[in-house]
Amino acid sequence: MKSINPEDFKVVNKIELSKLPTNLDIGASDDKKEDKLEDVIDKLSDLQDTMYAHNRYGVLICLQGMDTSGKDSLIREVFKDFNSRGVVVHSFKTPNSTELEHDYLWRHYLALPEKGKFAVFNRTHYENVLVTRVHPEYILNENLPEIEDVSSITPVFWENRMDQIKNFEKHITQNGTIVLKFFLHMSKEEQRERLLRRLEEKKHNWKFSVGDLKERERWDDYMHYYEEAINKTSTSYAPWFVIPADDKEMCRYIVGKIIWEEMQKHTDIKMPEMDEKIEKNIELYKEMLTKE
Template identity: 75%
Template sequence: MKSIDPNDFKVTEKIRLAKIPTLLDIDADSDEKEARLDKVQAKLSNLQDVMYAHNKYAVLICLQGMDTSGKDSLIREVFKEFNPRGVVVHSFKTPNSTELEHDYLWRHYIALPEKGKFAIFNRTHYENVLVTRVHPEYILGENLPGINSVDDITPKFWKRRIEQINNFERHIAENGTIVLKFYLHLSKEEQRQRLLRRLEEEKHHWKFSPGDLKEREHWDEYQQYYEEAINRTSTEHAPWYVVPADDKEMARYIVAKTIWEEMQKHTDIKEPELDDKIKTNIELYKQQLRKES
């Protein structure tokens, strides 16, 4: 199996999604990819325990991608070895009435991870410059000053939103949240095949919605807006990684390895040392407990 370098997927300059492959050939079968993922899973699980005890950083993992890109299964497989107390998953769907009474970032702020924990955003604050851009009429539900019709939603409006998202990410990064963003880069043909499988296999029928086909009609628009959002918001403190997603197993491994290697940059994450007084009296405490038996 060829070596994987997460830097190959990191967005550090302007990209064109149409020129980035959606499938990576690494000369490995399913068993080998699964074995590699298992090893990284174990290391991430141990790291999360140390991070929980260290209690200084939080980690926010943002997952975006077209329908069927594999976000749900990636979360299940990459994070399944984590202690449940140290990880929480948020899936952001259409804003409810309470959420619409606040600014669009509010529901993301209140879902941010506590220190020592991981949070995974399955769909993220970027929906506010993706879905709403393809369907600008959704913005009207936010009841914003100066926005009375779709005609009021100008290019300047979207530019401001991008700036607000950059400011949001800079703020949380400067206050101890490690932000990693992954775009699962799926081909249109692979999406077609996955949607067909949902219809052909009865056990997957529940996953299908006619809305999936309607959104598929906007494929080119979504690609354009994803590309723009990624190019304008991939920063050193909140980088984007474009992950080939036609092979789900490979995508999971790339994401897991990227998280692991990025976390290694934070060399101060260590288990806290015992107080000197406790260290001095460890043998005494042992004797006390042994006497109870």
């Protein structure tokens, strides 16, 4: 089985999504990949316990990808052994009326992880420079100054929004939030097969939406805007990772391994030491409890 190097998936130079693989063969069976993932899951679970006690960092995991790219199942598998108090998942859908009364980042600020915890964004603040670029009419719902119609939304508007997102991420990382962003890179053919399964397998019927087909027609537009957003916003403090996603088991393992490896860079995350006074009198306290 070939080893996985997280750096191979990190976006540090300009990328072209059409030239990046959507599948990765490392010479391992599904069972072997699941075993490797389980090892990583155990390590991440222990790490989260340590983080909770350390209480200095929060971790924000951002997942983006086309419909059926495997975001939900990845979250279910990678974070399944976490203490339930240590991870919160947020699925961002169309902004509601209250959210639209605030700026577009407001609801994302509210969902940031507390210190010692993980937050997973299933679709993220990047929807505001992805789906809104494919459907710019959605911007009109934000009731922004000087935006009267779609023609008012200029290229400068999108450049400013990218800068705002980078500033948002820089601000939260400087205040103790570790940000890791993953694009689940799936082929159009793999999406077709997964949509067909939703129609063919009764237990998955509920997942199918006619809207998925409409958005699929805009596949090339989405790939263009994903590529632009990733290139413009992958930074040293909030990097993007492009993950081959045609093989769900492989995708989960790569994401889990990257999270683990990236967290190892924060060498200050350790269990706090026992208070000196308590440690000095530990035998006394044990005796007091024993004699109760």
